[in-house]
Each structure stands twice: as structure tokens, then as C-alpha cells.
Amino acid sequence: MQLSIGQVAERTGLSVHALRFYEKEGILAHQVHRGPGGRRVYTQQDVDWLRMCIMLRMSGMPVPEIRRYTELVRQGDGNEPQRLDILKEHQERVRQQMVQLQECLDTITYKVGIYEEYVNSIAAKAVGQ
Amino acid sequence: MQLSIGQVAERTGLSVHALRFYEKEGILAHQVHRGPGGRRVYTQQDVDWLRMCIMLRMSGMPVPEIRRYTELVRQGDGNEPQRLDILKEHQERVRQQMVQLQECLDTITYKVGIYEEYVNSIAAKAVGQ
DNA sequence: CTACGAACTAGAGTCGACTCTAGGTCAAGA
């Protein structure tokens, strides 16, 4: 299946700008093939790879680190331990991020509880009048 | 208890720059008192408020929204429902963020599993030689 | 033939949240 940049944008939720940007930044596992008139032609594989990159980005992996990972994949067999290292390190960061977020959520939830109680007590009074 | 900006920086983990920046941005519930020589003097209350703001920031609330919340608090009693709205809306965003992060984490964990299996099988072969 | 929509490149611009600089005040210790 051959896809234009616009179709890939639709399928991934990235903008066409972002797609060209990612390519320039070297975070496409395989060089994008060019069709007539120099237009990019993407494959399903490219889309799958992009979806993985989107996961990494969404969870806060910086572009340069995605590039390093991509480069390892491009180099081919033999560097799996390094790829694993990158992924495991990131996995740990995401876990910590979630712990932090949970802590924030607890604080906010506590505050919300207090305000809810207060606002309800005011409402009750108003009804009682 | 009176605290200098440096002491507050230590206690909150914010830089003195960030503290002045937050003040300029209007995200301090009560105007910071000034001591001799125009130096800022913070109270424990200020520190507590800042810790709350840090929670909000860490969980992704933008500075302008923290300012809106702060303004409501500064205005005093009567606008608790609005404060509650802001907090609840943010709470929901944080929850969604965590769901997303969990999804990313699952994907990454899946990948890590595959690579671990592969790397181990290679290691096993090497031992077998 | 012309106009349109979608693609192309190189490079400039934006946005949020700090971070840093320059130039200055002030109090305390050597």
C-alpha cells in the first residue's frame, strides 16, 4: 500500500509539517521512498513506525533520543541490547512520571473534596432559608 | 516565620528566578511583603501556596490558568464554585493524561518484553557455544 | 487554457516557561 504524506497525516494525527520535520530529524526507520515529482511515498510499515514514535513522544521521549533509537534500528541486527537499554530507561522514566502525576492527582482530589463539601454546605444553607 | 527568597527556593525546589517570575505572573495568593532594602519576605503560607502551585504546574496546568485560580483566591469568599470548576477540570485532564501515559507504558513494556526475550535467547546461544 | 489542490524546499517564526545578564544596593566579615 502506497500512501501520500497527506494520507499518513490523517492516519497518524500528525501534521504534514510534523511528518517532514520528523524525516529531517532522522526519526524514520527507513528512508522514505519518492514517487513522481519527488513526492514522498509511505508504506504501512512507515505508519507503524510512526505510531511507535508517537507513543515515545507522547510519553516524553525527546526527539534526539528517538533519533538514537532509530539509528540503532537502521543499523540492523546486533545492537538489540542497546535498543533495549534505551527502552528500559524510558520505561522507568514514564513510571516515575506516573507516580508524580498520581501524587499531583491526589493533592488535587483532596482539594476538590474540600471545596465540594464547602460548596454543598453553602447550597444547603441557601435551601434552608 | 520569615523567609528570604533563597530559603524559599531551597524549600520548594524552585529557582530564585522562577520565584520572581511567578510573582510577576501573579501566581502568589498574597502579595509578598518586603523587608529592609526592598527584599522579599515570605511566610510559611506563601511556601504552602507555592507547593500547591508546583503540583498544578507539574501536572501540566498552564501558568495563565494558575493565575486565574490565584485571582479567585485573592478575591476572597464567594467564588468557591468557580475555583472548584477549575480544579475539577484540571483533575479530569490529569486523569486523561494518566490514561494516555499508561497506554504508552503498555506499548513500551510490550516492546521491552520482546527485546528481552530476544536478547536472552542470543545470550543463551552464546553460552551454548 | 486555467485554476485548483496537494505536494515540494529552505528557512523563519511561535509558544511556554523559565533562565540568565547587566548593572546596582546593602550588610557583614577579614
Added chain:
DNA sequence: TCTTGACCTAGAGTCGACTCTAGTTCGTAG
């Protein structure tokens, strides 16, 4: 007296990740 260190203001600079612009080139539909 001199130096150091913590503080002050106003405003410039940075960083990451896009996003947008200008100026083209195509292929196709009217």
C-alpha cells in the same frame, strides 16, 4: 577599606518541538 554574597530590577536569551511562509512544481477537472 575592601570583598563577598545575597538580594534587587528590567529586559534579553534559550530551548524544544513544532508550525508557518514564500515561492515552486505537478496532475487533473472544468
